[in-house]
Amino acid sequence: MKCIRSAVTITLVLLLASASANSESHSHPASRDNLIKTASGILRQAKALESNATQVLRDANQLRQALNQLRANQRQMSNSEQQPDFDQSLTLLSDQLSRWQTEGGTLRRHSDELQQLGMTVMEAGFLNTWSDLIKLTGPMPLEKGDQISMAHNTGVRSVHPSMDGRMTAGAETEQHQGMSLSVPSMSGQQAPPDLDTGTFQASRQLHYLAHIEPATPAEPLPGVPLNEIHQWHLLIADAEGEPVSGASIEVTGHMPGHVHGLPTQPRVTDEIEPGVYRVEGMKFQMPGWWVMQFDVAGQSQADTLIFNLVL
Amino acid sequence: MFNTHLKPFLLGTLLSFAWPVLADPYDFTEADIAFLAGFSLEALSPLPEAKSNRLADETEAAELGQALFFDPRLSDNGQVSCATCHQPAQYFTDGLPQSQALGTTRRNAPSIPNSLHGPWQFWDGRADSLWAQALSPLEDQAEHGIDRTSAARLLVTEYSVAYEQVFGDTQEAGQVAAITVKASPLTTQTEQENWQALNDAEQQAVNRVFSQMGKLLMAYERKLALQPARFDEFIAQLQSGADRATLTDLMSEDEVRGMRLFMGPADCASCHNGPLFTNFEFHNIGAPEPDETQVDMGRYTGIEKLQQNEFSCVSQWSDLEPEQCLEMAFLKTQGPELVGAFKTPSLRNVAETAPYMQAGQVKTLEEVVRHYNEPTPPFYDREQHSSRPHFDIVPLNLTETELQQLVAFLGSLTSPLPEDDPWWWAPERSSLDTQ
Secondary structure, rough: OOHHHHHHHHHHHHHHHHHHHHHHHHOOHHHHHHHHHHHHHHHHHHHHHHHHHHHHHHHHHHHHHHHHHHHHHHHHOOOOOOHHHHHHHHHHHHHHHHHHHHHHHHHHHHHHHHHHHHHHHHHHHHHOOOOHHHHHHHHOOOOOOOOOOOOOOOOOOOOOOOOOOOOOOOEEOOOOOOOOOEEEEOOOOOOOOOOOOEEEOOOOOOOOOEEEEEOOOOOOOOOEOOOOEEEEEEEEEOOOOOEEOOOEEEEEEEEOOOOOOOEEEEEEEEEEOOEEEEEEEOOOOOOEEEEEEEEEOOOOEEEEEEEEEEO | OOOOOHHHHHHHHHHHHOHHHOOHHHHHHHHHHHHHHHHHHHHOOOOOOOOOOOOOHHHHHHHHHHHOOOOOOOOOOOOOOOOHHHHHHHHOEEEOOOEOOOOEEEOOOOOOOOOOOOOOOOOOOEOHHHHHHHHHHHHHOOOOOOOOHHHHHHHHHHHHHHHHHHHOOOOHHHHHHHOOOOOOOOOOHHHHHHHHOHHHHHHHHHHHHHHHHHHHHHHOOOOOOOOOHHHHHHHHHHOOOOOHHHHHHHHHHHHHHHHHHHHHHOOOOOOOOOOOOOOOOOOOOOOOOOOOOOOOOOOHHHHHHHHHHOOOOOOOOOOOOHHHEEEEEOOOOOOOOHOEEOOOOOOHHHOOOOOOOOOEOOHHHHHHHHHOOOOOOOOOOOOOOOOOOOOOOOOOOOOOHHHHHHHHHOOOOOOOOOOOOOOOOOOOOOOOOOO
């Protein structure tokens, strides 16, 4: 039953998605405004599908464990009267297991596809709603300049003589291509290759959809300056596609695998227009992988937005 | 079996039979040279804008600042000038663990020419400009011990001509000249009482002239320029493709090996990077606590003092509007990484500016590198610390030879004293002085 229900959901969702993609191309005002809402719906479906996938795969795992146990019993049962029936049951169960595994994989793949679609529709929705403001669509770039790319600090938060490995292994270094010098290692500070560094993101619980970009206009793309205090714009819409006004927002940032956060304490200082917030006091002291977090408390919902930056 | 950082050397040694070039420490790739160039004085950016002091780049202000810097009358006993603890021949340090003036300071005197870049002054960053920094030792009872009124009066009376050239005929100069008492909100009991007895206009006039004095001193300090050290020349020669003989003349093999260690296996370049060999940030490296009965909280208390600093960028004496003082407006005031953290000192001229650490508690560079090689975690006292201090370094596992090579490299960062640079030295009996 579960699998059939899931299949129906997929179809519905795909229909919905293609409908919204069509409405994008028609682009009359009403549907434009709803693109963010549509995106939110798609992302919710993607999330639901992902949790279906998880459930199916969990069931499959349980079945696999049960099967393994039964197979162990099967050997003790050799040459008994029940053996043919037992064997047949095992075959049936084994078929079911592989169906569930395939099913879970398919659901997960569909969830990923929907997720990507949702993100694309969200970006289109933001670009429609705030066409005058948004200048950045790709990942956040660093302003041009010669930067030394290396760790400035070993990733140790608290050290005790007994601390495993860290107190005995020596400094971590790495050798970049074409260099005979070794330099401090970026380990733990190197972003994973498949990291989503998009500047359009949905919040954890999907209550909010948001976009960030540096407020300093530059051609062709606004970039982040290094070691210089600057401003960002944070644009927030809710699941209905409406700008989120009057939210209380807390800003934090850190480098993963690193011992400290931003060198400043940025904060939201102004709401320029409904849903568009000015974030002042942003400063990055080194290139690398940064995670910016915005804890947004709107009128009805509190949720967390996470943006990964690789500067 | 071998530690990662040893591999390049072992590899170099092993391969040296086949490709002797690889084992030659003087052999640098294009990418190496590009990396190293980021540490050369050539790469030093122009002095940062200093909009809170509109005189920061005025030569006349710098000349007057220079005269003030070397003037011992700016002290309670007439014997302490800025140059008492910031001596030109010692790269504007004093060679002492803690400075000796009217009393003994808590911290080690930093080298001024290294301090012109970065947003924070003092080991704990409790001043946000060189001019705010320069005012604090004047009123410190362990240092100059002069009250701000007397200091201000000295400027407008003993240097009246030069003062007028820089500031014009100001109302505050007349007001300050007319005050005859020693008065300050910070110094001795009597002086504080005298300060309370001054009217608002008088207090304002004194504060204005006092802040002007800081700005003059800052204008002077911004004239202190470092000459290229052997390290910088070495990089320049590498860039121009010089032959090995030229390179070996500039830096010995030990120094070059030390440089390679510095940039990688010794992890120094993690924080000591860029042309001034500092990231201008605050870290706790677990240097021995100079006084365990009164722990030094470093940046943690530095932040509080900064916010109370009467002459910060957001004060009325700054030439910026408070909302323009971005570092202050978005000051990081919380975080366990502030506890016991001190500003990464520049390593320029480090071999000539012993002793080391915030209270000069480490006497030699050998001891410094030994501390990094086998660090002890920071002293922690539940009663005194707000939270367990961070510890920002890990043991290095370097050999004795490698430690010696590191120390040797640090010697290549010494700039020659600029004998012909009039800014560096005490002025001839000052023509600015009207006496």
